[in-house]
Amino acid sequence: MRVTLERSNLLKSLNHVHRVVERRNTIPILSNVLLKADGASVEMKATDLDLEITEATAAMVEQAGATTVPAHLLYEIVRKLSDGSEVLLATNPDGTSMTVAAGRSKFSLQCLPEADFPDLTAGSFTHTFQLPAQDLKMLIDRTQFAISTEETRYYLNGIYMHTIEGDAGLKLRTVATDGHRLARADLEAPSGSEGMPGIIIPRKTVGELQKLVDDPDLKVRLEVSDAKIRFTIGSVIMTSKLIDGTFPDYQRVIPTGNDKELTVDCQSFAQAVDRVSTISSERGRAVKLALEAGQLTLTVNNPDSGSATEELAVGYDFDPLEIGFNAKYLLDITNQLSGSDAVFLLADPGSPTLVRDTAGDDALYVLMPMRV
Missing domain, CATH: 3.10.150.10 (DNA Polymerase III, subunit A, domain 2)
Incomplete structure (x- = not known):
């Protein structure tokens, strides 16, 4: 693999994907980001086995290929490179290391094979719909502060999203509670959300989503199944497992x-x-x-x-x-x-x-x- 990218584009994409990677990992490959160069772009992917973020960014690809390198280390290197520089990413012939070069700076990072990198995106989605980013942001912002941090009641460690028939028609609703307070937000249900299963979106996914929906002009595509949810926001695709549990009957309280x-x-x-x-x-x-x-x-x-x-x-x-x-x-x-x-x-x-x-x-x- 041999590609050249604008530092700003590389940094922006790495900023989105590297946050998913936990600082401490017992499985070495989960500390890495997958880089896949093909055509005129580089796709970056990171996962913690529950949440996966993928983003493609424009690049000059001299030689296609794929490898994985430590995510936080690569992010810190690119962050410290001088603004406006061109960054060369090139793997050595046997694929065990990757050179990161910009200007007079040169780094060599250890690689792990692409084949070892886990894939979370298997499975099909039953419901697909679109929302303006600002609407999704409203649903999240109004409720996320009430998410429980108590691990024993794991089914409260996220936002419950579902559709409900209201006085003014079908509503898409988010609810969060920690037993001391409850927050609920509604908006008109978008086309395609009818009959979707009630799902619990985990706290970490909600936190990452908040950072990605800050552009009000964007449209967000949501794909939902019983076990997973996928968000497509511009060039970023985020796939997450859902909390496997039953959210309590919040209407009672x-x-x-x-x-x-x-x-x-x-x-x-x-x-x-x-x-x-x-x-x-x-x-x-x-x-x-x-x-x-x-x-x-x-x-x-x-x-x-x-x-x-x-x-x-x-x-x-x-x-x-x-x-x-x-x-x-x-x-x-x-x-x-x-x-x-x-x-x-x-x-x-x-x-x-x-x-x-x-x-x-x-x-x-x-x-x-x-x-x-």
Whole structure:
């Protein structure tokens, strides 16, 4: 194999694929990126056996061929080469090493044979549909913060994506929960998604996807089966295994009888929560909300360091109520709201609270209270 590439093109593609590769691997080939030169491009592929990213980039191919080299090492070398340089990648005749040369810099990297590189893309997909990148980004951004990190409840370690019949027709919905809070986002179901299986997209895949859908002009093609999902975003193809588990019946925890409505300026509320929680202990970040007509008092008590209170003028016209929440969870939710006001629908100090965005009904949040 002998190819020449623009450093910027090579770096961009390596940046997309090398992130999948775990720093520590018991299987040596999984530390490597597969480089396949053919025609007028080089295809790069990396995998951790659950997630695979492929991207092709334009290149001047003098001699076609394929090999695998350490992914993080190649990325660091290319990152440190001078901007605007041309990079030569050439394997030696017996294929055991590859030369990386640019300007006066020259590196030699150990290779492992292409035949040893695992392939994740086998199998067929039952449903295919397209979404604008900004729509997919909205579905992910509004829910990903609520993904559980508790490995024992592995079926909560991802975003549940499914279609559901709503008042205004079929919706494509994403849901995430960690048992303390729940986030749900909807949009009109795209053509082709009808009847798709409910799937759980793993946390690592969601994280990589967030980085790839930052261009609002792109269209994303999704292919879904019971066990895998594939995203095609521009020149990047990402294939991932799905979490093999049953997502709980989340509809049961969404309260329907919460009749006490609190309307508060989102920015003022977030800043006030952030200020008073400065004094809270890291372990129990509880903030107490004391409500009475037209006024909200935020209080934090920390036996080790003191207390803090702040008052806010709010829209509230019901019986006085005191309820506690985790400050970080409140901030996570208010960060996702796009409207100027947040609407809290409350019942009593021990029941889950519903949070809605005044900008629209495409997102909904449920928050469990804390004892304060």
